[in-house]
Amino acid sequence: MIKTVFEPAIPSRPTYGVLTPGVGSAHLFVADGEGADAVCDLFAQGEGLKASSHIIYIPGANGCDRSAALQALGVPQFHRSPSFAAAQSRLAKVLADAHMGLQVYAAGTEGLMAQVAAAAQHAGLPYEAVQMEHRGSLARRVQCVHCKGVTENVTLDPFVCSHCGLSLFVRDHFSRRLAAFQGVNIDAEDPGLVPASVERFK
Amino acid sequence: MSVGAPKIPVVVAEVVEVNDLIKRFRFVRRDGGAMPVFSGGAHVVVEMDDHGVRRMNPYSLMSHPADTMGYEISVRRDEAGRGGSLYMHRHVKPGMEMVLSQPVNLFPLDARAKKHLMIAGGIGITPFVAQMAQVEAMGGRFELHYSVRSPVLGAYVEHLKAHYGPRVHVYHDEHGEKIDLQTLLKSQPLGTHIYACGPKGMIAWVHATAKAMGWPDRAVHSEEFLAPPVGQAFEVQLAASGKSITVQPNQSLLEAIEAAGVEAPYLCRGGACGQCETNVLRCDGHIEHNDHWLTDEQKATNTKIMPCVSRFRGTALILDR
Amino acid sequence: MSLDFNDETFRGDFTFKNSAKAIKRFPFPFPEDSYMYSVNMEPHVPGPVGSVFEHMFDVDEHYVSEMRDRAQVLADDPLRCQSLPHMELAGWDLLELIMESKARDYPHWFSLTKDGNQWHWVNRPLQIEQKFTFLDASTLPYGPMEYITRQTQGDFTLQDQRDDDLWIEAGMVTTQADWSLDFDIGMSFKQWHAPVPLAHQMGIFDRALKFLLKLQHGAPVRRFNWTMTVDPLLDTSPENYPKWGPGKTTMTPQTIGHRQHLRVELQTLHRLPRSNAIAFPIRCYLIRFEELVTVPKWARRLHRVVRDIPDELATYKGFLRNKPLMLEYLAPFDDGQPTSPGFAPE
Numbered sequence: 093m094i095k096t097v098f099e100p101a102i103p104s105r106p107t108y109g110v111l112t113p114g115v116g117s118a119h120l121f122v123a124d125g126e127g128a129d130a131v132c133d134l135f136a137q138g139e140g141l142k143a144s145s146h147i148i149y150i151p152g153a154n155g156c157d158r159s160a161a162l163q164a165l166g167v168p169q170f171h172r173s174p175s176f177a178a179a180q181s182r183l184a185k186v187l188a189d190a191h192m193g194l195q196v197y198a199a200g201t202e203g204l205m206a207q208v209a210a211a212a213q214h215a216g217l218p219y220e221a222v223q224m225e226h227r228g229s230l231a232r233r234v235q236c237v238h239c240k241g242v243t244e245n246v247t248l249d250p251f252v253c254s255h256c257g258l259s260l261f262v263r264d265h266f267s268r269r270l271a272a273f274q275g276v277n278i279d280a281e282d283p284g285l286v287p288a289s290v291e292r293f294k
Numbered sequence: 295m296s297v298g299a300p301k302i303p304v305v306v307a308e309v310v311e312v313n314d315l316i317k318r319f320r321f322v323r324r325d326g327g328a329m330p331v332f333s334g335g336a337h338v339v340v341e342m343d344d345h346g347v348r349r350m351n352p353y354s355l356m357s358h359p360a361d362t363m364g365y366e367i368s369v370r371r372d373e374a375g376r377g378g379s380l381y382m383h384r385h386v387k388p389g390m391e392m393v394l395s396q397p398v399n400l401f402p403l404d405a406r407a408k409k410h411l412m413i414a415g416g417i418g419i420t421p422f423v424a425q426m427a428q429v430e431a432m433g434g435r436f437e438l439h440y441s442v443r444s445p446v447l448g449a450y451v452e453h454l455k456a457h458y459g460p461r462v463h464v465y466h467d468e469h470g471e472k473i474d475l476q477t478l479l480k481s482q483p484l485g486t487h488i489y490a491c492g493p494k495g496m497i498a499w500v501h502a503t504a505k506a507m508g509w510p511d512r513a514v515h516s517e518e519f520l521a522p523p524v525g526q527a528f529e530v531q532l533a534a535s536g537k538s539i540t541v542q543p544n545q546s547l548l549e550a551i552e553a554a555g556v557e558a559p560y561l562c563r564g565g566a567c568g569q570c571e572t573n574v575l576r577c578d579g580h581i582e583h584n585d586h587w588l589t590d591e592q593k594a595t596n597t598k599i600m601p602c603v604s605r606f607r608g609t610a611l612i613l614d615r
Numbered sequence: 616m617s618l619d620f621n622d623e624t625f626r627g628d629f630t631f632k633n634s635a636k637a638i639k640r641f642p643f644p645f646p647e648d649s650y651m652y653s654v655n656m657e658p659h660v661p662g663p664v665g666s667v668f669e670h671m672f673d674v675d676e677h678y679v680s681e682m683r684d685r686a687q688v689l690a691d692d693p694l695r696c697q698s699l700p701h702m703e704l705a706g707w708d709l710l711e712l713i714m715e716s717k718a719r720d721y722p723h724w725f726s727l728t729k730d731g732n733q734w735h736w737v738n739r740p741l742q743i744e745q746k747f748t749f750l751d752a753s754t755l756p757y758g759p760m761e762y763i764t765r766q767t768q769g770d771f772t773l774q775d776q777r778d779d780d781l782w783i784e785a786g787m788v789t790t791q792a793d794w795s796l797d798f799d800i801g802m803s804f805k806q807w808h809a810p811v812p813l814a815h816q817m818g819i820f821d822r823a824l825k826f827l828l829k830l831q832h833g834a835p836v837r838r839f840n841w842t843m844t845v846d847p848l849l850d851t852s853p854e855n856y857p858k859w860g861p862g863k864t865t866m867t868p869q870t871i872g873h874r875q876h877l878r879v880e881l882q883t884l885h886r887l888p889r890s891n892a893i894a895f896p897i898r899c900y901l902i903r904f905e906e907l908v909t910v911p912k913w914a915r916r917l918h919r920v921v922r923d924i925p926d927e928l929a930t931y932k933g934f935l936r937n938k939p940l941m942l943e944y945l946a947p948f949d950d951g952q953p954t955s956p957g958f959a960p961e
Binding site for chain 2: 750829832
Binding site: 103280 | 801802805815855864
C-alpha cells in the first residue's frame with residue numbers, strides 16, 4: 093500500500109486520512125488515478141457496503157487507469173468518467189437526491205478530493221464528513237489569483253498560468269471552496285526575473 | 295461580568311401560569327426603551343436577589359426575536375434544585391424590578407441548513423419557540439417533534455399547532471407515544487440539521503441514534519443547560535485575590551466566588567460555554583467535574599475547573615482567581 | 616466637493632494627503648519602541664473628541680474620495696464584494712448597525728427614519744437618498760452588505776459562528792493589505808490566517824479565536840494592525856499585484872519621504888444580533904513618512920520599530936526590500952532620547 097507522507101504545512105492545507113468503512117444508508121465513492129487502490133483496499137476489509145455503493149472513477153492525468161479493478165468489485169452502480177468535469181452533473185444529481193446517512197468517500201489527487209468535498213458541502217454535508225485518502229500524484233490544482241483561471245495538474249514551481257500567461261509561484265494556502273491552491277505572480281516587482289522552474293509536485 | 299456588555303434593567307410586565315409546573319415571565323425595560331433584537335436559541339441570565347442570596351440563572355428566550363418591546367422566558371419549577379426556579383415561581387410578581395444580561399446564543403441554528411429538524415423534550419421547547427419564529431420569517435424549512443409528559447403539561451402545544459400546522463408533531467409520554475426517530479432520520483434530505491433540547495437522556499438518545507445512522511457530528515446540535523448541582527459544603531482558596539471561601543451546599547462555586555467580591559467571567563452559568571474556565575493550582579482531593587466543556591483528559595488532570603457547575607471533595611483546593 | 620471632504624486620488628496621480636488636523640488625529644499604532652504580535656484587544660468605547668475613536672465608525676476628510684475609489688475597484692473587479700447565500704441576514708445586521716451609528720454620530724451628514732420596516736436613509740456627502748423595506752433585499756440596489764459598505768470607509772468581513780469556529784463568509788474588500796477575499800471566503804479562522812508567519816506557533820490565533828467566540832452584542836472590541844505601502848494605494852490586492860508591485864522598486868532616498876506610507880488598520884469586532892455573526896470592519900489609515908515625522912515621538916519610535924523587526928515579519932508585511940532605505944530616512948529623526956509610553960504625541 094502506498095501511503096503519502098506530507099510535510100507539516102500551514103493550517104489552511106487539508107490533511108488526509110485512510111478510507112474506512114462508514115456507517116450509513118448509502119455509500120458514494122469518487123476516485124481518480126491511483127485513488128482506485130484506496131477504494132479496493134476498503135472493500136478488501138469486508139463486503140458490508142457493497143449492496144449500497146456507487147463508484148465514480150476518473151482515470152489519472154498520468155494515465156493510471158484502474159477501471160477494471162473497480163468494476164470487478166461488483167457494486168450496483170459503477171461509472172467511469174473521462175474527466176471530473178464530465179462527472180460533475182452526475183455527482184450533483186446524486187447528491188441532490190441523497191438523504192442524510194449518505195457516506196461520501198474521495199480518493200486520489202488533492203484536486204479531485206477537494207472538488208468532491210466542495211460538491212458535497214454545496215449539497216449540505218459538512219466538509220469534515222467527507223472521508224479523504226491521498227493516493228498517486230502530488231500535482232496541484234492552482235487558482236491564479238490575478239485572472240482567476242484554474243490550472244490543473246501543476247507539477248512545476250513556478251509555472252505559467254494556462255489562462256493569462258503570468259509566471260506564478262505556488263503557495264501552500266488552500267481554498268476548500270475553490271478546491272485549489274493559490275498561485276501568485278513571481279516577478280510582479282521585478283518583471284522578467286523568473287527563477288528556473290523545479291518539479292516540486294510529482 | 296463577562297466581556298463588558300451592559301446589563302438590562304427590567305421590570306416584570308407579566309407572569310402567566312402556563313401549567314402546574316411552568317410559569318412564563320415577560321420583562322420590559324425600566325426606561326421604556328427597546329430591547330436588543332436577538333437570534334433564536336439565545337438565552338439571558340436572570341439575576342435574582344433571593345432574600346440576600348444572589349442567584350443568576352440562564353433561561354432561553356422564547357419571545358419573537360424581532361419583538362423589541364419585551365423578552366419572555368419560561369421557568370419550570372424544580373423542587374429539588376438550589377432555589378432559583380422556586381424563587382421565580384414564588385416571589386417574582388408583575389411590577390418587580392430585576393436585571394437581565396445581554397442575550398448570548400450558544401445554541402444557534404446553522405444558517406446553511408437545507409432543513410432544520412427540531413427535537414424538544416418538556417421545557418426544552420423554549421429555544422425552539424424563538425427559532426421557529428425566526429426561520430418562519432426567513433422562509434426556511436423546519437419540523438418540530440415535541441415530547442411532553444401529558445396533554446395538560448404540553449406547554450405551548452396549541453399555540454404552536456395553530457401557528458405552524460402540520461410542521462408540529464406532539465408526543466405524549468403518558469399515552470405511550472414516542473418519536474420514531476429511526477424512521478424520521480432515514481428520510482431527511484441531505485443538508486438537514488438536527489437540534490435537540492430537553493432532558494439529558496433524550497439528548498444522548500438523539501446523538502447516538504443519528505451517529506448510528508451515519509449522520510455527521512456537525513449536523514447534530516444540542517443544548518443542555520445544567521443546573522448547578524447541590525452538594526456538600528467545601529473550602530476553596532483563591533490565590534490571586536488572597537481569599538478563602540466556603541461554598542455552601544446549595545451554592546455554586548462561581549456564586550461563592552462572586553459573593554466574596556471577586557470578579558469572575560461567565561456567560562452561560564451552565565457548564566457549556568467555557569467562559570468561566572479557571573486554573574487549579576493545587577488539588578488535594580477530588581473535583582466533581584459536571585461541565586460539558588473540559589475534555590476527559592483535562593478533567594482527569596485536575597488542572598482546570600468550571601466553577602459554574604463543578605464542585606470539590608477533599609482537603610485543599612487552590613484556584614488561580 | 617464640500618469643505619468637509621478632500622477631492623483626492625488613491626491611484627494615477629496620487630493626490631491623497633492628510634491635513635494638519637488629520638495628521639494630529641492619526642492612529643499611530645505603536646505604544647512602545649518595538650513590535651511583536653499580540654492579541655491586543657480592548658473595548659471599542661468612545662474615545663476623546665476629535666480622535667478616530669470618537670465614534671463607532673469614523674468618517675473623516677477622505678470619505679468621499681475613498682468611496683469613489685471603492686466604486687472604481689468594484690467596477691474593475693466585482694468579486695471584491697461577495698456574500699455566501701446564508702449571510703444575507705448578517706448583512707442586514709451590519710446595515711442596521713452602520714446606519715444607526717452614523718445617523719446618531721453625524722446627524723448633519725446622515726439621517727435614518729423608520730416606520731416599522733419602511734426605512735428612509737439619507738447620506739448627504741454622497742448625495743444618496745433611499746427608501747427601502749428592511750429585510751427585503753429586492754428593495755435595495757445591491758445586497759444589504761454591499762449597499763452600506765459602498766458608503767462606509769474601510770473593508771468589512773462577516774463571520775458566521777458555528778462548530779466553535781468563525782467562518783469568513785461575506786466581505787467587501789477593496790482596501791486590503793494583500794489578501795484575497797475571493798480566495799479566502801468560506802475559510803475558518805485559522806485557515807484564513809494560515810499565511811501569517813510566527814503567530815500560530817505563538818498561540819495568538821488560539822487565544823484570539825477563543826476570545827471572539829464569546830464576543831457579546833453591545834460590547835464591541837478593537838485592535839490595531841499595520842503594514843507599509845509605497846504610494847497612497849488603498850487597493851493593494853494580490854489580484855492587482857503585478858500593477859502595484861513594480862512601484863516598490865523605484866523608491867529613492869529623494870522620494871521615500873513622499874512615497875512611503877505607514878498603513879494602519881483600525882480593526883473593530885461587533886457581535887451582530889439577529890444572525891449571531893461577527894462583523895469585522897478593517898479601517899485603513901495612510902500617512903506618508905514626511906507627514907509622520909512632523910511628530911517627533913512617532914519618528915523616533917518608528918525608526919526603532921523598523922530597525923528591530925524580525926526579517927520574517929518585514930518579508931510578510933512586504934517591506935524587507937525597502938527596509939534599508941526606510942532606516943536611512945528615519946535615522947536622522949531618532950536622537951536616542953527615550954519615548955513616553957502610549958500612542959499619543961508627547
